Amino acid sequence: MRELILITLFGSDKPSVTSAISEILSASKANILDIGQAVIHENLSLGMLIEVPDGEDSSAVVKNVLYRAHELQMQARFQPIDEKSYDEWVSLQGKPRHIVTLLARQITAQQISALTRIMSDYGLNIDNISRLSGRVPLEPTSTSRACVEFSARGYVEDVSGLRAAFADLASGLDVDIAFQEDNMYRRTRRLVCFDMDSTLIEAEVIDELAKAAGVGDEVIAITEAAMRGELDFQESFRRRVSLLKGLDENVLAGIAEQLPITEGAERLIATLRRLGYKTAILSGGFNYFGRYLQSRLGIDYVYANELDIVDGKVTGEVTGRIVDGERKAELLRELAAKEMISLEQVVAVGDGANDLPMLSIAGLGIAFRAKPLVRAEAKQAISHLGLDAILYLMGFRDREIAH
Numbered sequence: 194m195r196e197l198i199l200i201t202l203f204g205s206d207k208p209s210v211t212s213a214i215s216e217i218l219s220a221s222k223a224n225i226l227d228i229g230q231a232v233i234h235e236n237l238s239l240g241m242l243i244e245v246p247d248g249e250d251s252s253a254v255v256k257n258v259l260y261r262a263h264e265l266q267m268q269a270r271f272q273p274i275d276e277k278s279y280d281e282w283v284s285l286q287g288k289p290r291h292i293v294t295l296l297a298r299q300i301t302a303q304q305i306s307a308l309t310r311i312m313s314d315y316g317l318n319i320d321n322i323s324r325l326s327g328r329v330p331l332e333p334t335s336t337s338r339a340c341v342e343f344s345a346r347g348y349v350e351d352v353s354g355l356r357a358a359f360a361d362l363a364s365g366l367d368v369d370i371a372f373q374e375d376n377m378y379r380r381t382r383r384l385v386c387f388d389m390d391s392t393l394i395e396a397e398v399i400d401e402l403a404k405a406a407g408v409g410d411e412v413i414a415i416t417e418a419a420m421r422g423e424l425d426f427q428e429s430f431r432r433r434v435s436l437l438k439g440l441d442e443n444v445l446a447g448i449a450e451q452l453p454i455t456e457g458a459e460r461l462i463a464t465l466r467r468l469g470y471k472t473a474i475l476s477g478g479f480n481y482f483g484r485y486l487q488s489r490l491g492i493d494y495v496y497a498n499e500l501d502i503v504d505g506k507v508t509g510e511v512t513g514r515i516v517d518g519e520r521k522a523e524l525l526r527e528l529a530a531k532e533m534i535s536l537e538q539v540v541a542v543g544d545g546a547n548d549l550p551m552l553s554i555a556g557l558g559i560a561f562r563a564k565p566l567v568r569a570e571a572k573q574a575i576s577h578l579g580l581d582a583i584l585y586l587m588g589f590r591d592r593e594i595a596h
C-alpha cells in the first residue's frame with residue numbers, strides 16, 4: 194500500500210539540504226506531492242509531503258532521512274497523512290485566494306496579531322507569509338519601509354465588514370493594509386496613472402500660483418472646499434483661475450523648480466520605466482507643471498488644463514476642456530485602449546475627490562495620503578509610506594529592485 198508522509202526538517206541553513214534529502218527519497222521512487230521552504234534569519238524550515246509507492250519500504254525512508262538529517266545537524270519530523278485528509282486538502286484548491294499587504298515604517302507584533310486575528314475572523318486562512326521589504330535596520334528612520342505580504346485563501350462573505358475592520362486597524366495603528374484578490378492581473382499591470390497635485394508632488398500648484406499672485410487665502414479656501422467634495426470641481430476651478438489674472442508668466446518656471454517631489458515618486462517611476470510600464474499624469478492642475486514633471490521624472494503621457502497666457506501674463510482663463518473627475522476616468526479608458534490593455538491592468542493613484550472616478554475603474558485604485566472621504570471610497574489606500582509602496586501592492590520585493 195502506498196503511504197503519504199509529511200517530512201519537516203529544520204536547523205541552520207546550509208547548502209544542498211534539499212538535494213541530500215531528495216536523493217534518499219528518490220531511492221524509494223517517492224513522489225513529491227507538496228514542497229515548500231522558508232529561511233528566517235538563516236534558519237531553514239523545509240517541508241515535503243511525499244508519496245511512497247506500494248512495494249517500497251517507508252520505514253527505511255524514515256530511517257535514512259533521519260540518519261541524513263542527523264549528519265546535516267538538522268532536526269527531522271515525520272507525520273503520516275491519511276489519504277482521506279489529503280483528498281480533502283486537494284479539494285480546497287478552488288477556494289479564492291487573496292493577498293493582504295501590511296505596510297508601515299516598522300512592523301510590530303501588535304500589528305501582526307491584530308491583522309491576522311481579523312483575517313481568521315472573516316474566514317481567511319493564511320498559507321504564506323513573506324517579507325517584501327529589504328532587511329530591516331534596528332533603527333528605523335522617517336523614510337524606512339517595512340512590508341509583509343500574507344497570501345490567504347477562503348470565502349469572505351462579509352467583504353465590506355472585513356474592509357472596515359482593516360480600515361479601523363490601519364488608522365488605529367498607523368499602518369496601511371491592502372486587501373486584493375490574488376489574480377493574474379496583480380503582476381501584469383501595464384499602465385500607472387497619477388494625479389499630480391498632492392500625489393506626485395507635495396503641493397497644490399494653484400495655491401503656489403495664488404500666493405505669487407497675492408490671492409493665496411482666497412484660493413486655498415476654494416481648493417479645500419473642492420477637495421472635500423463640497424464644490425463642483427469645474428466651477429471651483431474657474432473661480433480659482435480667474436483670481437490669477439495678471440500673474441507674470443516668468444513666475445511659473447520658478448514655482449516648477451521648487452515643487453517638492455513626493456517621497457518615493459522618483460524610485461517608483463524609475464522602476465516602472467525599467468520594467469516597461471507606461472505612466473501618465475492625469476491632472477486637474479496645469480499642463481505647464483505636468484510637462485515639467487514629465488521631463489524630470491520620465492513620464493509617458495500628460496493630460497491637464499491649459500492656462501491661458503497672453504503677452505506674458507496669465508489671463509485668468511483656461512483654454513480647452515477642463516480635466517475634472519469624469520474626464521480623468523475617460524482619459525484613463527482612452528489610454529488603456531491605446532495601449533491595448535484591459536482596465537484591470539491599470540493602476541490609478543490620487544488623493545482628491547476628483548480622482549475617485551478613475552480610482553474606481555482601474556484594476557488597482559489607490560487613494561494616496563488622501564482625505565478620509567476619499568480613503569473611504571477607494572478600494573486601497575496608502576497613507577503612511579511613500580509612493581514607491583505601490584510596488585509592494587503590485588507584488589514586488591525590494592530585493593528585486595536595485596533602488
Ligand SMILES: [Mg+2]
Binds near residue numbers: 390545
Ligand atoms: Mg491631487
